[in-house]
Amino acid sequence: MSFDDLYFFFVIYEHTIATALINAIVALGVYVSFRAGIFNMSAIGFMALGAYTSGIIALDFGTPAVVGVVVGILVALVVGIALVFPVLRLRGHYLAIATLSFGAIVQALALNLDFLTNGPGGLVGVPATVRVWHLLIVLALLLYGAWVVQRSRIGRAWDAIRTDMAASRSIGINVEHYRLAAFLISTAMSALAGGLWAHVNRVVVPFEFGFGQLTVVLVNTLLGGLANPVGPVLGALIVSTMPDWLQQFDRFREIIIGLLLVVIVIYLPNGLVPRSFGLGFLRRRRSGIAGSTNAR
Amino acid sequence: MLDKKPDLAPAAETAVFLGTMPALELRAVSKQFGGLKALNSVSLQVAKGQVLGLIGPNGAGKTTLLNVVSGLLRPSSGEILIDGIDVTTWPAHRIAAEGGLSRTFQNIRMFAGMTVIENVLTGFHARMSTGLVSAVFRTPGERKQERQARKAAEQVLERLGLSEVADREANKLSYGLQRRVEIARALVSGPRFLLLDEPTAGMTPRETNEIMELIHQLRSSELTLVVIEHKAGFIMRISDQVAVLNFGSVIADGLPEAVRADPKVIEAYLGAGHAHT
Numbered sequence: 001m002s003f004d005d006l007y008f009f010f011v012i013y014e015h016t017i018a019t020a021l022i023n024a025i026v027a028l029g030v031y032v033s034f035r036a037g038i039f040n041m042s043a044i045g046f047m048a049l050g051a052y053t054s055g056i057i058a059l060d061f062g063t064p065a066v067v068g069v070v071v072g073i074l075v076a077l078v079v080g081i082a083l084v085f086p087v088l089r090l091r092g093h094y095l096a097i098a099t100l101s102f103g104a105i106v107q108a109l110a111l112n113l114d115f116l117t118n119g120p121g122g123l124v125g126v127p128a129t130v131r132v133w134h135l136l137i138v139l140a141l142l143l144y145g146a147w148v149v150q151r152s153r154i155g156r157a158w159d160a161i162r163t164d165m166a167a168s169r170s171i172g173i174n175v176e177h178y179r180l181a182a183f184l185i186s187t188a189m190s191a192l193a194g195g196l197w198a199h200v201n202r203v204v205v206p207f208e209f210g211f212g213q214l215t216v217v218l219v220n221t222l223l224g225g226l227a228n229p230v231g232p233v234l235g236a237l238i239v240s241t242m243p244d245w246l247q248q249f250d251r252f253r254e255i256i257i258g259l260l261l262v263v264i265v266i267y268l269p270n271g272l273v274p275r276s277f278g279l280g281f282l283r284r285r286r287s288g289i290a291g292s293t294n295a296r
Numbered sequence: 297m298l299d300k301k302p303d304l305a306p307a308a309e310t311a312v313f314l315g316t317m318p319a320l321e322l323r324a325v326s327k328q329f330g331g332l333k334a335l336n337s338v339s340l341q342v343a344k345g346q347v348l349g350l351i352g353p354n355g356a357g358k359t360t361l362l363n364v365v366s367g368l369l370r371p372s373s374g375e376i377l378i379d380g381i382d383v384t385t386w387p388a389h390r391i392a393a394e395g396g397l398s399r400t401f402q403n404i405r406m407f408a409g410m411t412v413i414e415n416v417l418t419g420f421h422a423r424m425s426t427g428l429v430s431a432v433f434r435t436p437g438e439r440k441q442e443r444q445a446r447k448a449a450e451q452v453l454e455r456l457g458l459s460e461v462a463d464r465e466a467n468k469l470s471y472g473l474q475r476r477v478e479i480a481r482a483l484v485s486g487p488r489f490l491l492l493d494e495p496t497a498g499m500t501p502r503e504t505n506e507i508m509e510l511i512h513q514l515r516s517s518e519l520t521l522v523v524i525e526h527k528a529g530f531i532m533r534i535s536d537q538v539a540v541l542n543f544g545s546v547i548a549d550g551l552p553e554a555v556r557a558d559p560k561v562i563e564a565y566l567g568a569g570h571a572h573t
Contacts, residue, residue, distance in 0.1 A: 148431055148432060149432060152431035153424045153426040153431070154431050156421070157418070163410075166405070167405040169388035169389050170388060170482075171418065171422065172389050172390075172392035172393035172422030173418075173422075175389065
């Protein structure tokens, strides 16, 4: 494969790669909430908020992408803070439904606030200034951050809260504080991904922020698993590039994704990526295989 | 007992025999669940470094009492004081972190999926101050605290004889070992109060003896223990002071021998008619 081949490959698939990386950022955001035991379904809603804010600012003021993206995150955080207090009083399924309806509200607003969002037609002509290498850097930084945080006192507190709230309180964990932080980190990451998406896709339309997309986000996050942040990123990269390596099945994509979610939840509740991700895992695998050989 | 006076008298007697300011004090604490009075004006005092045994029949309100003291439930009325400070309105995490009060649960509550040492490390939470920024940048302070936590966890595992299972998944251990891990998790932060809710529930006689030995080892002048138990013999052996709850009220409170001989206690346990035998 010559350099030219590689270059053309990249040109052809640039949009797919960029989309996959953005999906990975969203999945990482969802992962933070899930890790803290918050069944948070608001990712697509906040992603839309970030995308629209960023797109509108770029179109109206002609500022560089970074301005719109940052303002998008701030707007999402303001909305997130308004949402977080009533929402975090809820538990489990109730919280899921409340955050799910938040996403539906955002989509409905995007469809109907014509003066701001241009309704169903959406925003067109957002400058495509965000490149793959930008996304790679952002994702790498977030992944690193998520990795060290989940291994710190904060990650342990999130794990504790997810498994047993009363026991967490009894060892001095401020449960409300940690749930709040996890929710707002998810919010910021979703909005960041949305803002970047506006500058990758050039177009921001309401139909890209619906329930179908949320299903994909959940599959991305759960396929890799919650054991560590590599899981959701890997899951997002696999699922997002799927249409390209399963091109002939493209029509069935949504069906495949839906089935995948069912299969994951039933047969792979812990996802693909193991908890101790590294050499220890390889060693265990190998001894397992050796064991089965002996048995035979 | 037809004349229902508020049960302030036993607490006053206790204060006389304690002689010092109580480390933990309940003043007329009541807890109402709808129409059910789970705790009815409970007053108790425990001196520093003492072991208070709390006994009573099923449904007497023992666990409710522990939940109220540890802040998981807010009392309907009354006051809870730690070293003379009113902590009645403190949230549970603050009572644990600032009040130095740790507890275990009747039905063991491990953090599932975590190893033994991770469970115990999590118990060190309140002694650390790592925030988001120091975690992301892995500041020297954060690393130092992380090392201290690990050291404290290893020490407490060693002390409780759990070093060998440190890397095993905690909720897959035997019941007796899980109870030890839970106690280790409560102890690692160096609490001044340790509340054990039926530490021997569901245990074999051998495991019960091991836990009893452990409680003996834990005794120190710095640690005040409150132990709930069903097994009256067990509680009489480990406690300095025994309080008996029945239908949410303290019916006896004092030295183990005195409580054991109290007709009201015998009646609560064996029913009326046995009191004079």
